Amino acid sequence: MSSSQRASQLPGSATSLADYRAELHAWLDANHETLAPRYGPPGTLDDHVAQMQRVKSILFDAGWMQYGWPERVGGRGGSPMLRTELGAALAARDLADPGLFSLIEVLAPTLIDFARPELAAEVVPHLLSGAELWCQGFSEPGSGSDLASLRCRAAPEGGDASQASKWVINGQKVWTSLAQYSDRCVLLTRTGPPDSRHRGITAFFVDMDTPGIRVAPLEMINGELEFAEVFFDDVVVPADRMLGELNGGWGVAMSILPYERSSCFWQRVAYLYGRLQRLVDVASADDRSAEVVGNAYLELHALRARSRATQHRLAETGTIGAETSIDKVLVSTAEQTVYDAVRRLLPGAVEMDDEAAGEVWRSDYLYSRASTIYGGTLEVQRNIIARRLLELGSDE
């Protein structure tokens, strides 16, 4: 993108990403009172979700939420890095949970790329403005790392897929983030034969108030109810809610990767710098602490450098692929390093402190243990690196 093109899409006099960042931060400074959480830490999941939606709504009204999204879905255009900057700024300032906020990055692009244009134009603004929450129905009890084995079934009403105006869904999903709060779901279903794997999966955009959907939240290791099981019992979905082609669902699922591995990761990195800052605020200034925080900082820096390079490559070439498994390994291990540092340098904070600060450290520490599991486990990433990047051939 040339700077002149960019200038027309940026606020005020901003002509570069750096100017945009400066204006954004100035605005966030000026509106801090309005945006800051209304609850004291740690807050419940209800609090976090409400805070995120409130912040999205304020940012949408002020025009910030629309940067980096295409005009045909109500956006103001410009590089996707603009919205990455916004998410990172919110994470760094603790205004919205980065894990929840960055879900936009794995949901909106799916609608933009695969939904009917009218549908995308109608619903994406609701997601951006905080009027709605959506969830992603991918994993199943029997399909975790091996997503292509999923079984939740979608059948054409009347039996003929080419004629059907409705599809009927039966099955179960699990690890669906925020399902109990969600208005819609991007759902992967089996439409081919049971053993059709990647070739027989279709994506649908399902309203969560459709009869036959039951949500059962799962209590996580930190006591939160972020994930849920979702049961589908003869759930009827109009055929025009299909995303992409019939049996093209694997492509829909994989198309998310570039967004997850660029924007979401950068937001995560911003959040982790914020958490290390919080540790550095209170850690004792001795050499043992220096070594521990120095090591965590080193890992964060390498991760940030890697993530930056990945995003510039995406902006230049329009695509990123298997090499982002390296980013995933770095982000998941850095997160655990930061919280391991907390446990080492603040003895008892995670284990014994019932004050607000302890509650936050404990919840985040326990959650960080999942960072090497969700989004493709560390082992799956290493398998991909070995096969695709090192070209070691098949492991069978």
Added chain:
Amino acid sequence: MIDAEERALMEETVRGALADAVESGVEIDAVLAKLGWLEMLEDHPDDAIGIVFGALGVTNATATALDDAVASALGQTPRPDLAVLLPRFAGWDPPARIDAGELHAQGLVTARFATAGELLVVCGPASEPKVLLVSSQAADARVVRGVDPEAGYRTLRLRGSGEGATRLDPAVWRSAVGVGQRAVAHQIAGASRAMLDLARTHALEREQFGRPIARFQAVRHRLAEALVAVEALESTLAAAREEPGPDTAALAKAVAGRTARTAARHCQQVLAGIGFTMEHPFHRFLKRTMGLEGLFGSADELVLDVGRRLLATRRVPTLIEL
């Protein structure tokens, strides 16, 4: 900076020339001179350092280009008969001080010292550095055999007059340290890549239990971890080039030290018996990185230093932006 295509072409040329020279036993410094190393260093220092030191690392060629890079960063015109006194192993403080007019210097030099007429000495403290040119005849240097005898290091002690020392802007010293750190980190990145290539080739060729060991997940995952480390290092080097400064250079060198150990650990385990012999080239890269780890700051010392500064300022700066 030169464009990506030109850079890739130069990388290939330099790497090819150095690999040929290593194979035929030609002196590497002469090859670099013929390739126009000093001109490149003058015109495009960042690219020159990245390309040449990366190639030195991957080919395990032994040169004294570090003297040129650091001398140039200290404002001297680099030339074959000028050597630079490097900081002590693992550290990055100026290697000398002037006490009551007397110069006390102690540090490392490369093989350049043997042929150079003059030695460039920076005297501390780092907050008020001074720089001095002395005759190499005056110094007492001892060849270091050490873990990597081929590298040609020498330890050097020097006592003499501090007369003629001129003030050096502390920022220039910091920037010269940064140049040294980036150069050595590039060399480690190249050597780590080479270790990984050797281990990968071995894994694909070596058969046990009736199949190539590359089929075993335990082996694959070790190589994957080595690649993660090497690529992370390359990203921090790119960041140090795009956001130049003492901090990004120091962090790149610290990441390099860690990467060398990670790559060596995994690759040596995959190479198993053969990697434990002089017959296989792995040992050269391992030993070379062990020496390089100590130039301009070991990872442990650099990490401790950055951690102390984070705690002293109570600030965690992000250093690089999108």
